[in-house]
Amino acid sequence: MTDHALQSPPSAPVRFPPGLIFACLALLGVLFLPLPETLPVAGQRMLAILAFAVVVWVTEAVSYEASAIMITALMAVLMGTAPTLADPAQTYGSSAGLSMALAGFASPALALVVGALFIAAAMTHTGLDKRIALVTLTKVGASTRRVLLGAMLVIVLLSLVVPSATARSACVVPIMMGVIAAFGVPLRSNIAAGLMIIVAQGTSVWNVGIQTAAAQNLLTVGFMDKMLGERVSWIDWLIAGAPWAVIMSLVLVALVLKLLPPESDNVPGGMDGVTRSLAALGPMTAAQKRLGGVSLVLLLAWATEGRLHPFDTTTTTYAGLVTLLLPRFGVMTWKDVQARIPWGTVIVFGVGISLGSALLSTHAGQWLGAQVVEHTGLDTLGTLGVFAILSAFLIVIHLGFASATALTSALLPILIAVLQTLPGDFSRVGMSMMLGFAVSFGFILPINAPQNMVCLGTETFTPRQFARVGLWVSAIGYVLLLVFASTYWSWLGWM
Template sequence: MESTVKVKKVKSPFELKMQFFGLPLALLIFAIIYTMPTPEGLSYAGKMALGVFVTALTLWVTESIPNYAVSLLVIVALPLTGAWTEKQAMGVLGYEVIWLTFAAFIIASGMEKSGLAKRMALYLISKFGKSVNSILILLIIINFLIAFVVPSTTARAAMMFPIVLLVVEAFEVNINDPKNNFGKLLALHGIQANNLSTAAIVTATSSQILAISFIKDLTGHEVSWMEWFLASAPITILTLVSMFFIGKLLFKLPKSDSKTLDLGKIKDEYKKLGKMTINEKKALLIFTVTLVLWAMDSLQLKLFGFQLSLVMVALLSSALFFLPYVGILKWKEAKISWNLLIFACGAYAGGVALDETGLASWGLDIVFNKIGIENMSFVVLFAVIMFIASFSHILFTSKTVRTIILIPTIIGIANATGYNPVALALPAAFCIADTITLPPHSKVNLIYYGTGYFTVLEQMLYGILVLLAKWAILVIASVTWFKIIGIA
């Protein structure tokens, strides 16, 4: 079965117009920011970081210039404009996200070559894939379930990424075919189901653990695993349901794809695989070791006397795939997307510069000072804070940085207004992983962006609509569910 994932995509007339006008628009935006006076309270470096990031974002959205070329220009522009130093800009190549993305492609290559990922995908589809809808729902459920045992959004993306690619291959999706919306939905669901499911389990990412630590230290209220789950799981499930239907409305599938599928070919392909080969068993062993180490997290220290980080485990797994007798890959067989790695470098450099130059904190302070919180009712204040908590990831590329700034600030606002700080800070913590709108905002996004099945604009539109749905669900919960369980 031959994959068509790498076929060049044909742009629509609207995309061609955006591509034509994108470069002059980006240059105009940069010129305006460059020539305007530095706003009070913001450093010159912060202003230029904003100019570089917004200019790059415009080019990424319009695709006037290849994304990897834009990222290389970002690396040059940051020190050239005084936003960042040359050492800082070039040092992004050593960031964890770059190495993790690199390792993820090697792991995916090993799984693909072994045939194990193909076997798993064909089995799941032949067993449960009665329709496109059931396949999409199945992958959403799997993302939700593995959030219980794997404490990292990126680790879960590395696990699911090869499966998504093989599901796409199994259906022989053509990137220029209208049916490509299935591949588009699979990739975008991979991002959204991963990140959104994180909110249900406090241990699914370290930033959420940091958030409840702030809540305990600043309010005296200790949030247990079960209290978090009881409050957040219904919100997460309703959001995932909303995500499914919003995706179906945005990216319509042909009628034939929404009904029962003919799985005869899929079942035949699965039967042809026969018994597991030696390569499949090797890949299964390596992948199992990887999953166990990821899931163990701090337990490694107790059992082994040392602890391998998420990135180190991924690199160890990559090395095992290359080892003679143990592994199954040669270097030339590793399908590493170098253009994606360069894109990630520029995206992270631009995003981190926003944090380190103080631009993000400056913008947040302005927002809170201008909205007049002292005159707001609880529901209105709750709605405003949840909106900011969710969409602040557009400025803050780091979940940890957002947590450090947002949670203490929200607790301070609650204390100043006389409202229960837990009623505002805990639901805001449920928004920490809402990083689904643009590729640079999450390692998960960058991994799935490499499929080529969706544009930056498509991800942004889908992400914004889903986060607005989650925001509405949270606001409704503030006067219903959260009151019932005693946190409002």
């Protein structure tokens, strides 16, 4: 064998991601802008870090986990060498800068996300989520219309007990693929496409309806608590968001039936696959029964927060988590679930909270909010007009984000600062919650939400089909937001 034969083939050159180059240029561009008199140096540096984060997140130049580490390092260096607000002659120091970057990891909102991820992992570990989905589907009937409605009902039920949108879609997708196989239709049929689009977009619809259904909701609650000193309870969020979600669920099913009409509405034996899958699970296990009991108690505790007991959602969630981890009575051990927890999500969430908090503590958020109000004329509009513009902005800007959590981290602190700057007597907590609703509008592009990508991976629909339905869902959903804001939410006192 010759020396030439032993040589490995030349590796392709590693290219520096263009998005990362643009992010660095955005960082430097903001840093070297003339410093406004009303903006502290520390505030300008935080705005530069925010610009870097937004470009990296929009371009997906690096993974979200890698971007979180980069943001942490930038905050440690740039904030550590920045003059303090109290005494410009002194700098924060690298330790204080790093503490600022890691402050989000001490937030109750992050603790709630971690607890919620563990409960979602327990559902997957015991198979209770799959059992709930299969039992629900067996009750709806075999016609395609009933199956589409059944898929939506599964999403609703799992949104109550599985506090992770990605975990819910990962559970439901294999079940729905079994339903498609039982119907004996091609993967590229309208039946298959409609079913998967309902799973993806229905998950986003119910992210609006239930506070614990999505991480961005918990981040929104965390920012409310930090900036406004108030928060919306689980039951108040449900009362506000669930009616909108119910209406939009029916709208979504109707749109799918209209835009992707099923090839047939009656398929003999269409539920056979679901029935066989449920039978294969056998009787309900003791662990599933215990987990079901704990889940119901948690739902009751969340719904009665501040009414029957003084404990917040995070505290009751951790009480349930402790129960699930107890020897003998519990349903899982640390080894059972540690591999099922998306630790990268935890890191991104913690750094996102830190980013938002630092924007406030350096007065960058307040300064940017004041600039938005001054140059857009928002202060001359009524409350409904302000909500219409800010929610439309979030829906449009979401097209550039692959993560609602990243979008919330980057923009919601700024928008809450805008609300604080606006004159007039209106509920800033309620408006913040409603803007949190708009963050979940990831209906148009598959890349706009992880659950969309999970469903796209089944190859049952094309991005064009998804966008065709999603554009209508977004338009109708936005109009319905404005109708609710001017009527129902106003009657509840959230406007």
